[in-house]
Amino acid sequence: MVRNDQPLPFPSEANPQSTLRKADAADSDAFSWYLAFALFLVGINLRPALSSVAPVLSAIRDTTGLSATGAALLTTLPVLCFGAFAPLAPRLASRFGTERVVLHGLVVLMAAIGLRVFFGIGGLFAGTLFAGASIGVVMVLLPGILKRDFARQVGGMTGVYTMALCLGAALAAGLTVPLKQFAGDSWRVGLAFWLVPVLLAAVVWWPQTRHAGARNAARRYTVQGLRRDPIAWQVTAYMGLQSTLAYCVFGWLPTVLIDRGLTPLAAGGMLSLSIAMQLITSLAGPWIATRGRDQRAAIALMMIVTLIGFAGCAFADTSWIWFWSVVLGLGQGGCFSIGLTLIVLRAPNAPVAASLSGMAQGLGYSGAALGPLAFGLLHDVSGDWNSAAFFFIAVGIAALFAGLAAGRNLHVKATVTEIA
CATH class of the missing domain: 1.20.1250.20 (MFS general substrate transporter like domains)
Known part of the structure; x- marks a missing residue:
């Protein structure tokens, strides 16, 4: 310089x-x-x-x-x-x-x-x-x-x-x-x-x-009032719920597909294919989300694609599992990347963004860790994957509503105070 x-x-x-x-x-x-x-x-x-x-x-x-x-x-x-x-x-x-x-x-x-x-x-x-x-x-x-x-x-x-x-x-x-x-x-x-x-x-x-x-x-600072702001909680809820879906897929999709008749190698390949597809929408999702007045349409699109993809993997003819795995990956890549984008967009400045990130990812991942456990317990209790699949869909619908609230073009209200 x-x-x-x-x-x-x-x-x-x-x-x-x-x-x-x-x-x-x-x-x-x-x-x-x-x-x-x-x-x-x-x-x-x-x-x-x-x-x-x-x-x-x-x-x-x-x-x-x-x-x-x-x-x-x-x-x-x-x-x-x-x-x-x-x-x-x-x-x-x-x-x-x-x-x-x-x-x-x-x-x-x-x-x-x-x-x-x-x-x-x-x-x-x-x-x-x-x-x-x-x-x-x-x-x-x-x-x-x-x-x-x-x-x-x-x-x-x-x-x-x-x-x-x-x-x-x-x-x-x-x-x-x-x-x-x-x-x-x-x-x-x-x-x-x-x-x-x-x-x-x-x-x-x-x-x-x-x-x-x-x-x-x-520069040292404190951020106050974040946990009293409804938008901060909406962003946190969306991050946690979409992460719950992601960890259910990572932990259980191969087992679900094996029980549906796929070989372990093929089931693992479908998970790898789904993860690979996330690369596309992880890059494109934030770009799409920042093109409009707010992020609600992009959130709805990606969550609906996720739910359709998982339903196809769980219930559709197994000859098309590869297609549904692609759809699932595209949806989940977009859901996650837009969630991170919301943290940045809803914060008015960098200190609030860091604190909102800590809140959304800290509480969100704490809740998400329980998702795969609930998914597996439902299978053990019912003896099939139907109840677990309906649990996944219910979490996805809840994530959709949280995302529609968090996707509005608003900022969280928090006070940033510099300290000596």
Whole structure:
């Protein structure tokens, strides 16, 4: 950046101030592109620590003696950590600076991956807990950065960030087993590989801490009144309910399809196909949502597509399961990405966006963790999947009503106070 007390790079220009503004603009554009790239890399790393476990869970159980109950807890623990630790993120950011907390979150994530790979069953659970905690904190802070630094490109940048989340999940789900096989059938190597992209993201993110150091050191704030605002609760309800649908699909769709006659390989392939389709609407959903006066039409479209896709998977002829899996993935990718967009759009400024993100994702994920449990219990009680499917549809309808309320073109009302 060229400073006013430095000689201008082109003193022969007739308008040196114009030259200065052009240099500053170019520097600002370069910073924005770099920040967007760094956010993309961070986003990619917020799912592999979780989605890499399921493909090798049977191998983990075989080598460690982990019980079925322990395996269920291992897969549920990260989502519970999202809810438990997300509310801490705005406080940490206010005290230490958003960029520094994100960097330290990545460092904790690296340590967590190593802990669960190399230190037995105790390390497996402790590492999973720390991974969920670090991801929960980082995930809450990124919408505030989008609100602060990309206020005019909220739709596009939220889409890029959400696509990174889905891409990371898909890569980990698809590559962990081949990595395990390549390494002599070692699940530890398959999981340890995901240290590499986290390290890369931390290295790329590190300059952000220096760039924002002076700004964050001088500004600490508190946000008050958020939990008294109905719009904040509507955004929270939508995030929680659509997340409930997502975790029901992640946890149970293959089992539902196997009971309908598909082979385990085909059932897993349908889930992978559905996740892959989310990449499309995770990028396009926020763009669509920001084209109109508000987000209600986009929310209704994506939720209806989700419910139609799931109903097709649960009840339609199995020869068309691939089609319904595509429809389901397109709907869920849009539901999630628009949910993150709502956090940014409903907040009037970056501090409120961070606090609203903590509330919506903290309470939302806490509730969403119970969804797969209820889905499975309904199946056990009824002996078939019909009651569980109707539970899914009922949650989707509730999410639709919450989304229609949260999608109005309004801001939450909260008070931001700077403190010394």
